[in-house]
Amino acid sequence: xxxxxxxxxxxxxxxxxxxxxxxxxxLLARLDRPIGWWLLxxxxxxxxxxxxxxxxxxxxxxxLLLGSxxxxxxxxxxxxIVDRDLDAKxxxxxxxxxxxxxxxxxxxxxxxxxxxxxxxxxxxxxxxxAQLVALxxxxxxxxxxxxxxxxxWPQVWLGLVFSWAALVGWTEVAGDLxxxxxxxxxxxxxxxxxxxxxxxxQDREDDALIGIGSSAxxxxxxxxxxxxxxxxxxxxxxxxxxxxxxPQWLAMLALLPMAGHLLWxxxxxxxxxxxxxxxxxxxxxxxxxxxxxxxxxGAA
Numbered sequence: 001x002x003x004x005x006x007x008x009x010x011x012x013x014x015x016x017x018x019x020x021x022x023x024x025x026x027l028l029a030r031l032d033r034p035i036g037w038w039l040l041x042x043x044x045x046x047x048x049x050x051x052x053x054x055x056x057x058x059x060x061x062x063x064l065l066l067g068s069x070x071x072x073x074x075x076x077x078x079x080x081i082v083d084r085d086l087d088a089k090x091x092x093x094x095x096x097x098x099x100x101x102x103x104x105x106x107x108x109x110x111x112x113x114x115x116x117x118x119x120x121x122x123x124x125x126x127x128x129x130a131q132l133v134a135l136x137x138x139x140x141x142x143x144x145x146x147x148x149x150x151x152x153w154p155q156v157w158l159g160l161v162f163s164w165a166a167l168v169g170w171t172e173v174a175g176d177l178x179x180x181x182x183x184x185x186x187x188x189x190x191x192x193x194x195x196x197x198x199x200x201x202q203d204r205e206d207d208a209l210i211g212i213g214s215s216a217x218x219x220x221x222x223x224x225x226x227x228x229x230x231x232x233x234x235x236x237x238x239x240x241x242x243x244x245x246x247p248q249w250l251a252m253l254a255l256l257p258m259a260g261h262l263l264w265x266x267x268x269x270x271x272x273x274x275x276x277x278x279x280x281x282x283x284x285x286x287x288x289x290x291x292x293x294x295x296x297x298g299a300a
Contacts, residue, residue: 029073088100143157156189
């Protein structure tokens with residue numbers, strides 16, 4: 001099975017043409033893996049769309065995307081700083097620039113600061129309430145790399161972090177944190193737990209050997225049922241959010257494409273080989289389907 005694991009850091013395409021240091025910095029921020037910033041971005045885009053901000057607040061989509069790219073990169077750098085010793089013991093992550101020694105620790109800290117400055121530029125585009133909501137996430141972000149060491153469910157913490165943009169986007173457009181935004185956020189948490197459990201299937205053997213936790217290990221032989229439950233809860237909470245905005249049964253039809261996609265993920269999931277990575281990456285398209293649902297309901 002280990003031969004089928006895709007290494008976490010691979011310089012290909014344009015990145016392979018860069019000199020060593022810029023290439024390794026890009027790999028450190030996972031710029032070679034855009035799936036991460038899309039997954040961080042989607043909940044914020046959903047919130048803007050559902051709060052009817054797609055018209056007069058359309059630049060928010062681009063600012064949130066830039067912020068997602070920068071802050072996902074910063075989060076990855078910080079995660080690798082904390083986990084550099086653990087990463088060296090896991091087949092998928094041993095090639096990461098810090099774990100492999102390709103980037104010095106001091107250089108990684110400097111790169112982290114640079115990415116955070118980009119995030120600051122995005123933060124300054126928001127109104128004060130949304131700025132405060134965004135800043136409130138920093139403690140969660142800082143604590144996340146340690147969760148796998150102290151709990152068997154670090155994906156729950158990741159759900160809190162990776163869904164936070166929903167709270168920021170909703171507050172920026174609606175002016176306050178109201179029930180639809182909170183329900184959208186709660187649903188996103190379960191979506192994240194579901195897809196990151198699928199992702200963690202790649203590392204089950206290594207995680208067990210080095211003694212760190214993951215929901216894929218905690219669920220044991222019930223991974224498929226566990227992911228299905230997470231996705232079902234996500235859909236239920238999203239339906240409640242849409243109902244708060246548009247209390248009509250026809251509005252619920254907007255969720256059917258997303259529901260169908262998540263059902264496909266669970267029904268066809270194979271726990272070995274490269275399928276977990278493929279299913280995980282398919283959530284970029286799932287996020288787009290949810291965006292369409294929010295656009296339809298928010299603009300109705």
